[in-house]
Amino acid sequence: MKRFLKNGIALSKLNPARKVGIKLFLFFFVFVLLMVAVVGVSSYVKSKEIVKEEVSQASQGTIVQTRARLDMLFKQYDDLATSFMADRELSLAIIGIVLNSTDQEVDPESLTAYEDQIKHMVYTDDNLVGITLFDLNGGTLSKISKAGTVKNIEQAGDKVWFKEALEREEQVYWIDMSRTGIHDPSTTPTFGVIKYLVEQRAVVLLELNIKAIQSQLDDLEVGGSGQFMILSVQEELQYHSDYELIGSKSFVHIPADDSGAPLLSGSEEVVDEQGQSQLVVFSRSEHTGWYVVGSFPVDDLVKNTKQIRDFTIGALAISALVAIALSLVIVRMIASPLIQLRNLMNEGATGNLAVRIRPGSQDEIGQLGESFNQMMEQLDQLVRQTHNTARQVFDTSTSLSDASKSIALSAKEVSTATEEIAGGAATLAAEAERGSGATAAIGEQMGEVIELNAQMGKIADEVQRASDTGTASMKELIARTMATEEITRSMVEKIEQLKTSTLSIRSILDVLESMTKQTNILSLNATIEAARAGAAGKGFMVVADEIRKLADQSKQNIEVVGQITHSIQSEIEETVGVLSKAAPLFREQLNSVHDTEATFGDVKKHMNEFADKLDETIRSVHELHLCERMLTEAMGNVGAVSEQASAASQEVASLASQQQHAGAGLVEISDHLSELSLSLKEALNRFTLNKSDSEAVE
Template identity: 25%
Template sequence: MFNNKTIRTKMLIVSITLLLLPSLVIGTTAYFSSKENLDITGEKSLKNGVEMALQIIDALNQQVEDGSITIEEAQEQARIYLIGPKKEDGIREIQSTVDLGEHGYFNAFNEKGIDVVHYSDEGDNSWEIKDVNGKLFVQKVINKAQNGGGFTTYEWKLPNNPEKTGEKIVYSALDPNWGWVVAAGTYKMDFNAGANQVLAIVAVTLTISTVIGIIIIIWFTGSLSKPLRLVTKHVNRLANGDLTVEPLDINNKDEIGILANDFNVMAANMREIIQTVEHSIHQVNASAENLNAISEETSASSQEIGGAIDEIASGTAKQAEDAEMSNKKMGNLSTQIEKVEQLNEKMTVQSQAANEASQSGLAQMTSLQLKSEEANQLSHTVVEVMNRLSTRVTEIENVISVIHTISDQTNLLALNASIEAARAGEHGKGFAVVAEEVRKLAEQSSQATGDVRQTLTGIINESQQALQAIELSQNLSNEQTKAVSDTKQSFELIVDSMKEIVSSIHEVDHEVQGMSAHKGEVQTAIEHIAAIAQQSSASTEEIAASMEEQLRAIAAIANAAEQLNEAGDELKQKISRLRL
């Protein structure tokens, strides 16, 4: 419940409590301490009075013993000293010089309880007198005196107000000379009169100091809580999003003044930060939209590049198949050339029996002619394949040029994205990393296209060499065809021209050996073409894989841009709740 109070109320409660509590403790302690000391002082006064009375009685009794006065005279002098002279009405006026308090006086009893000394009841028997509580206090007073002296307390009516009672205290002692029980008694309130005065002074002082303290506390708490309430009001407005709160005008030099100045600085900094964030949000949204558009364009370009690379891969694979087929055909051609060499050897061995095997030789030459034509046809096929290969390589080089151009554009886009990311500041660091990765991919693509172009240049050079070798082989094949035709004619005229046939056979053998020598070169060139085609196919696959990775990176960039745009919109929505 105390926690629900205001600071001023709490300070008032605590301050007044701290003001009143010590005052009450000091006042109460002073009162009871004064009362206790006064009680002790009063008791000593009563005891000293009784002892002094006993000394006076002893002195008077000495005079009696000396014979200076009679015992009656001595006892009367004692009564006059203890109380005062007796008036005509039989009552003694209390004139004792011993101060026993306002209502205090001496009296004395004999052992039977008869008042031998009393201001009004002298000669009366008080043995059976009881106090308001029914206590036989006179008997106790006498008993205390007979036992060496002591104090007796009892309740008795107040002299000025008989309807009320007060506690009386009596000290009694026994006089050994006359047998009197001398007593001195008074009301305890006479002892405590000083304590009551102290209590009154403390009460007045406490009241005045409390009133003055409360006034000072109220003024102090007001001067302390007023700026605190003003600070609390401004803080609540700021917490509710009202950044238009005016600066606090508090000139205190204490912690409250420092708090107010810190609040003004905080509010100004918050307004500046919110305005900066709002401006940055607009820039981030614009950059995110631009990045998203660039990502879409790059993705479309990459898809087109991927399609072109797929076509290149398909053409390269077809080229590798054609090269493999050409290699097989060249193997067959080699086999045929070997057969021609064997036949030529047979023709040389059987030249001596030409006449006998002219028909057989003619048939062999016919077969050789067919084979030569077939070889010539294969040569034409290889030439056509090499021409197509050259055309494909040229097309690949054109596509590689396109890829290289796109890579340069992608690199430029990545550079622009890095610049935009640098403008975005802290929010663009992640986008800068992505742009750097795109730039690296573009550089790798450009390097790969350079490698492919270099490889294609080698392919073109090798193809040209192979084409030249094939053209040479074709010329040889044409010559072989002509030689076979001539040989056939020679076989027809074999009977008449045996020597010409032998010469022709040697010429054929020479040409066949030439073909055999060139066939290895052609086959090697075709194998190089096949190897280059396979390498081109592998490079194309690597390029396709790189493009796929680039597409994934672009998709990640687009996703990050979209998330950045959404975050900017969300932050803009939250900032719109604030009033600047």
């Protein structure tokens, strides 16, 4: 228990919004307390309502019975007032008093007959204070009270109750309670009933003592500080145990129905002058219109229900202690494994893929740990495969760079060879021009052939030497042309090999692209698992997001390498096309060189014959003229062939220059590919693998 309390104190210092353990602790703690509080308060409130309802129903019955008893009392005096009209002797006496009386004096005979009957009524009824007879102007014709006979007392014409009696004619009117008496001073409160005797042309007032009502209420039992009272329609007190309050406004308000008329009976809870809640039950009298009201303090009614409230408070305290203990147990069972998993995920997010969680329970948290271990194992294998692929890409880019440099070197040699071919062609053209000049000189000096026979011999020797030189140059040109053709063929083969290497690179890029797709799928699955884990999978989601970003970066790098490889393939195909066009030109150049060599052989042969038949030159002038024409044509052919060779060599030089530029481009591409592979390797070095895996990657 002490350990749980220490854990609870430590948890209280943390941020609840970021700790699932504290959330669970608070949720369970608040839930238990809330449930106990709801049950306790509901029980307390419901018990109060039940007690109030039962008291209200019981009190309603008491009030109705009391009101019925009072109505019997009120009906008794209603009937007594009506008897002044129904009793013939009494009615004749009243008529005699009214008809035979003057302003100064009442008829004695009629008055005596009337008062004899009235005295019997007053003295035999303890509730009656007195009976007064008025004329229609409010003058007192007779007043009999327990205090004795009174004549010619105060006029009542201006009294409200007198006017109300005249307006009601034959109906009785109940006069509200007066603390000092209705018609004359009294030491006790009185109330009365007044009736207009239409036939007798008089008004009779029966004044009653408050004890008439009090006697009906004394035998009623009221628990605690409850009390009974009577209210008028204006909600003024007509009866109260404290006589001083009679006539004052009551705190009770009689509710009205939908039409606005006051209810005949009912109950409600109100607040009295002291601020205490009172349960008020009321019922209206049929005769007087007054309300019989019972008022009961709610606190007295529900005082026994306070035990439920006290029990609820004690249950809340015990529940709080139990909730704390159970909450700490739940926090230890759920929050601790989640915190451990979060820490391992944060460590994995830094690149350490060798972290693993120890297997624990077989519930959802244990399954989450197993899923974490499987994810880290798959990430470990993925990084290892990516390491191997990056190494293969680096090796391939190194081979590509070497091949590109070799192609660039070969292109440079071809360019040098073509320049030499161009120089040889220029020399051949110059020699052809010199031959043409020599034949022209022969034509001009044909007439001097005989005289210049010796010079002809020298010239023949020079022509023979020039022919030997041309033949040697043509042989050298043939050798270089064949070497150029061999170099071109070798270059085509190397370019084909380079094309094959680029295809291999393309297949490797396809494998890398497939691996990035698998990585994206794996990261998506990891994100889904993290979302299922809720707040506990946030760190897991960060790792998945980092893996997805790495996969996207690898995909972008692979696309860049693919574009570069595609560009290399395009340039290789263009180079192969150009070399394919250059091969026939080399063959044509070789044939032309062979023709030129044959021409030089003919020239040598003719010059040998010319030397042998130098003595027959004169005789063979015409033959010499023909030979001169043949020589001129041969020189023209040699010049044309030389020009063709020069043009071909220039085209070959241009192709060699393009090949050299293409080789330089391949070198740059291969260098860029090497940089990308090194960058990928550096990115992968951020991850820490298992010892066996890291050794395999190395």
